[in-house]
Amino acid sequence: MEYNFREVEKKWQQYWKENKTFRTENKSSKPKYYVLDMFPYPSGAGLHVGHPLGYIASDIFARYKRLKGFNVLHPMGYDSFGLPAEQYAIQTGQHPEITTKTNIARYREQLDKIGFSFDWDREVRTSNPDYYKWTQWIFIQLFNSWYNPETDKAENISTLIPKLNGFKSLSEKEQSDLLLDYRLAFLSDTMVNWCPQLGTVLANEEVKDGVSERGGYPVERKLMKQWSLRITAYADRLLKDLDGIDWTESIKEAQRNWIGKSEGTSFKFQISDFKFQIEVFTTRPDTIFGVSFVTLAPEHELVEKLTTSENKKVVEEYVTAAKNRSERERQADVKKITGVFTGSYVEHPFTGKQIPIWIGDYVLAGYGTGAVMAVPAHDTRDFAFATHFGLEKPIVILPSVDWDFAENSYDEKLGKLVNSDFLNGLEVKEAIKKAISVIEEKDLGKGKTNFRLRDAIFGRQRYWGEPIPVYYENGIPKVLNENELPLLLPEVDKYLPTETGEPPLARAKDFKKDNKWEYEYSTMPGWAGSSWYFLRYMDAHNEKEFASKEAIDYWQNVDLYIGGAEHATGHLLYVRFWTKFLNDLGLIPVIEPAKKLINQGMIQGVSSYVYRIGNSNKYVSLGLRKEYDTTPLHVDVNIVTNNVLDIEAFKNWREDNANAEFILEDGKYICGSEAEKMSKSKWNVVSPDLMVEQHGADCLRIYEMFLGPLELSKPWNTNGITGVSNFIRKLWRLYHTCSNNQQLTTNNFFVSNEPATKPELKVLHKTIKKIISDIEGFSFNTSVSNFMICVNELTELKCNKREILEPLAIIIAPYAPHLAEELWLQLGHNESITYATFPELKEEYLIESAFNYPVSFNGKTRFFHEYDLFLTKEQLEKEVMTLEQTQKYLEGKTPKKIIIVHNKIVNIVI
């Protein structure tokens, strides 16, 4: 009887569901372990084989931890607010909620087929009111908090008020405005990325190369009143705490760059003939004597005041032009140097020299002070600007290498200072210290730290998101009380912005608090709900709190988090930010959401091509196509096996193909192939459903792991799956009589209770050892190899001993849970294998008494010889020298040296 995966897998999936096998309690005598996947956005396209890669890995790990005696939390849910459902609603009028529900049902069906061990009783959906009630609640906590630099944490806004002089005497409106400058959720005029086509604001990370990440529409800069979150208050902690978590170095590095800490000096220049000063920020105060001009951003507040009348016209034109340039144009024209002279000068604080003030759009208004001291000889951008406008480039650092200052600036922080008064002769690092101390002494400026990180814009002019729980009382923004939550998403007639450009929520009838005060019409961004969902899983149905204190104290934070690296500077930064904030408020005991993070690679599709000759209906095989004039066409990868086209299937694929003719090579039609992104239009999408149908869930799970290291991106290739199929059948056969065996019965289960032999035990324990180190090192591909080796060796030994096969079923259960359950049942167990005990490794079975030494000459292996492991080096050396082969390779010479590494190698140096 061959293994019938369809029947067996269906049966166990049903069993798990009925028995709630994976239900997890918030109390246990076992240690806890929290394994989390990044939850999916339920799109209409369904899952393709790339999606489950990370889920399979985390599921294996979760199941392994259960076998190892842990109380494992392994939940799943849906990030169900988002743009595609809304775009679909705009086009069809279909309510996003309906689309979302349908998609979720489809996702669930697909996920269930793969046999994941999720505790579905804890499912969350970010678009459900009982979930977003608490997203809104956290927003209110952010609104009610400020960041106290003295305690270095968030505190209730009430602790700020005593520190504000004359606060009580201000009007209510003035008080509100003043507090908004401190609140962690605040309303302000902000330069935003505005996308006219989408009718909404986008976050920096939603804009790629000047166009929207979704849809690819142009994005402009625009000043708007917007809700933002003061993530910059946490910049230093977000940076520092990266050191304490076990995340991949590339994600940490991406976050470090995104936060962009830079330490320098802020420094004031006196404007000649005026009372004003210009403050600049520099990381290179050592180059102060190399300053030849000062550049302001076009948006700088002093531009108007210090432009002289004769320069007024050109400056105004320049500023207007710069403002109107879209984000896209600015980025496309990075190399194009533009700027204009204001006509005014500042005084050099040490030399008293007159230094011209320029305006240039290479200086960003939003970073530092929006003004820079330009040192053309030692800064690439200043160099380009000075070259373009013919400005001076005084050299103040002498490089130790030859340098052509006419060609390039010298930006390195290495060399000796020259032409720099009190800094002369110092090394750059010394000079920086000295310059700061002199600047501080003379009260011209002080040491300062800047961050590249911007506050996170939190409002989106969209329908399908969490309503921001704010209303405006006489124009003053106020948050709802907790008992007024959730603020439900209102019904609207259309999902588009209004004709006056207001967000879709403005269309809702009677969307007013107490029928009087207008609510905020923006909704929250996609990342709001995902910034705290890991906490909700701990206590998913709590109606009184976002999660109970007991649940949070028990589960703490995520032990293993698996998901895509594309969230490096989005979700993964925001979830850290919210975690730190909730910790400041004493609501959770942890400062980081996840101890360990692994990024699974992307799975690309492999497209197949057929080659049509001209416009005929004739197709030529890959190898012969050069002899003809051909057009490559995508062909459905599901009718191609090992690059060989199924000609019948091809004829039935499309009507036009029915009469197709073929030029074959060796009787086959060979297709071309190329790795590309998986997409419908390229006919290269492989759905997990199809794989499960053809090969079984266990086979898909093992094959996805076998493909290569989890973190690696790789093209999907179904070719190798037969190897895994064969392996599963071989494994099954260990427990059953083969078809050619005499003892064939209806149930041909055939496991013996005789004691196992030493070689059998050695195979088992060798495998246990490797599997443990592979799983714990997240090397799932090699563990599959090791299972294959184990099954091959046991087959060779004709082993059917319970003593071996019972532990084997357990160690393979995380990978092939359906098969393992069936075997476990046949072995006579009535309980699920899920909570069996992982077999103990017994090293005594692995002890070797001899080793087959490679004997090498000058590092090159020539032959092998087996020796007892208890031989001493001296004995071994003697033995080796007596060998005939040794003498042969010595060619009569005397060895200079013989190196013997115990249990490894013998190397004879001639």
Next chain:
RNA sequence: GCCCAGUUGGCGGAAUUGGUAGACGCGCUGGUCUCAAACACCAGUGAGAAAUCGUGCCGGUUCGACUCCGGCACUGGGUACCA
């Protein structure tokens, strides 16, 4: 430009601390079974006739380098006038 990761057979990929390069699987070749095919099973499979040569390229350290060091090239990802 800067930062990160990578480069090993026809293919996916293995190789504790430097110690037998190519595990495991696919594919391919030959064979057994069969009227035949499929399945299955057995044998072989880095290159080369061989000596030898082989882990992107050049150099170094070492008895010994895929592994360590210096330089370079290429591929993928992130980021970008951040002073």
